[in-house]
Amino acid sequence: MTTTDTFPRCGPYPAAAPFAPIREELTTRFGAMPDRLDLLQILVSIQHRLGYVPAEAISWLATNLGLSRAEIHGVVAFYSFLEETPPAPYTLRFSTNITELWQGQEANMARFKDLPNVRALPTSCIGLGDQGPAALVNGYPLPRLTATRLDAIARAIASRRPVAEWPAEWFKVDPNVRLAGPLLEFAFTPGALVERVLAAGDAAFMEMLRASGLRGRGGAGFATHAKWDACRAEVVPEKYVVCNADEGEPGTFKDRLLLSDHAELLIEGMTIAARVVGAKQGYIYLRGEYLWLYDRLNAALEARRRAGLLGAKVCGAADFPFDIAIHLGAGAYVCGEESALLESLEGRRGVPRIRPPFPATHGYRGRPTVVNNVETYCAIAQLAGIGAAEFAALGSQGSAGTKLHSVSGDCAHPGIFECAMGTQVSTLLDLCGTRDPLAVQVGGPSGRLLFPEEFHLPLDFSHVSSGGSFMVIGRERDLFELVYNFVAFFHHESCGFCTPCRSGSNIMLNALQRIRRGQGTEHELQIITEAAAVASKASHCGLGHTLGNPFQDLERGRPAVFQDRLRDSPDGTVLDLKRAVAEARALRER
């Protein structure tokens, strides 16, 4: 890492670092009168440098950006990684996805609970499920937390060793490619594919895209050509292409690999998209958990600018100005939802927009915007290289190409596998070295829980569609804990905008907690069933629509998991008197 990094490793943070010294730096980066759209980016920078957002900074932002304080507080409070309280010297955020909890993450966290100088907090999956359990220290990833490593970390903290001086080995993220296929092995000369599209023309590429049958890799599987067509049809000078690198679905880390080792392919794909839909500016929305990739990605962009592959005349074409900037998220899963992502890109709270209108016609700053997943853009570049027929032949009927799967959990070879669309679940289970698992969670918590009787199903858009998460669940695991963990995840990540998701996830979590404590009856089960159904029907966005999936899948597939935990109660009530009066007793100090 060089000293010019925008986000070097920071800390230990002083208890209340003054804001004034970094004000200048912000002015250099964002201008004397920063744009309102930069609010989140400025907050992220302040948070990273100081470990918090001091009151002074809020006043400065309110004045310079012409915003109300309440609005800035509202933005800060929305994102898990932004804080207004003075920091501890070190903050460890432990990834609490179920696979990592099963690897002992609870105890890892507890180890730091009472140590001085450090806060140990839980956080949603940080995209290192193949090399977990993992944590972030002041925003930087620490994979493979063994007991020895944790001891060493505790010593570094006790001696207040600067995070910048911690051994590089502690931060080393393995690419962990277990099976590479035509996408990961695709070789090309940077710029050559853009030139090919420039030569053939936009219409010809659109025809190729349509013929290929390429569908989005981010989870929803929307036909890419249809989205681009809608954006192309808008006749306005200002359009945008946005890369969704939020990768927030627990257990997903395939975009991590593409961003770290195949950035060239991603940028090539985004540049083709810009040419074809007519955009001059692109953004990569990078999740806050991937802060460690920021400077690396920026270097890749800079290299392309120097090579004339980004900038005023891309590939020398006078009519093709295009550049890309990176925007960081700050710990909010919902910002992966494309309209919430656009809100966040505009510096606001990541609350999903009312749709229609869709981003393709009304996106970033209200302008036509194409939002695609990282892997989708990479597939675009690959398609430009190999053509529609070859691309389609790589997959199955209705599901062209290959798919990257992030495999984690109870298997011998966790990591990234590139498989043809249509590969059976059982084949991937064999490849990753697992015998006779209890179940597998495909597509993350919002996806599907599959049992052995479903392992013959193909992984493609017509059967088991996946955004790329594949968590193997071994025989010894408790599926109740899986569902509990996922509901807690949705509850934590709900943006709170709409009733069914905000209140419904809370109702579900509370009822699951009662069952978990041994106080649940048939009544709890019914409440959860109903809340899940209401959320799936009536929510405002996909988060609420899918939050009931894990419960519904388990209840359908293995109802005994719940039944065995219920307490018999003839009138359907269970009163734990001690618990019920605990608060009153505490208030009366008895």
Place this chain on the structure above:
Amino acid sequence: MTDQALGITIDGAAVPCQAGDTVIDAAHRAGVYIPHLCFHPEFGPHGSCRLCMVKAGGRYVAACTTPATPGMSVESDTAEIKELRLRITQMLFVDGNHFCPACEQSGQCQLQATAYGLGMQDLHFSPSYPKKAVDASHDEMLLDRDRCIQCNLCVRASDRVDGKHVFSLGGRGIETRLMPNSASGLLRDTEFSAEDRAAHVCPVGALLFKHDNYARPIGRRLYDRTSIDRIGNRRADDAAPGGSAP
């Protein structure tokens, strides 16, 4: 101008539409009431309370945000949709702390009136009794977050009509709270005044005038004798029968 060619049907009855209508716009103009709390004719759709859920083309959609497309067939007053709305209302109740019998707004509250309209008899879900702070700092107005349903109407009114930006929603998820815009975070230290439009839009009892409460005797309150589906979403201080039709 309504145009028959643009029309939709709601529960089988023809409803004429104008260009640009959402389902709720067309319904209310035709005198068909669809329950709602965060939608307001003056401030438009918000899409957060989800009470206006209807079924169209086999899909569940919010009537306030869904464009009325010609020939659309909408199900609204069906047993299934009414149950869905009832459950959403109950979710709103357990999401806050609503002690109706003691509430100043009882009888004039749109949440309560909606619950009555849907035949709500109990909370159904277990209450969560969330901790929400009351802000009594302002001379004229009380902010009782226990009753706030986060419809955003005061935020919108203060932004768009008063131009004061007094309110914002802060936090996330179940921790989302209405926040006044001041360094202290208190209502007293904002520019808020009881004359503001924002002081006259709360559909529940979250933003209350401090004086003259309980002035109207039981039996003469807004919704005591007329149900919300007949007189629409109104406030006791609405100048003319306005609110959202019918």
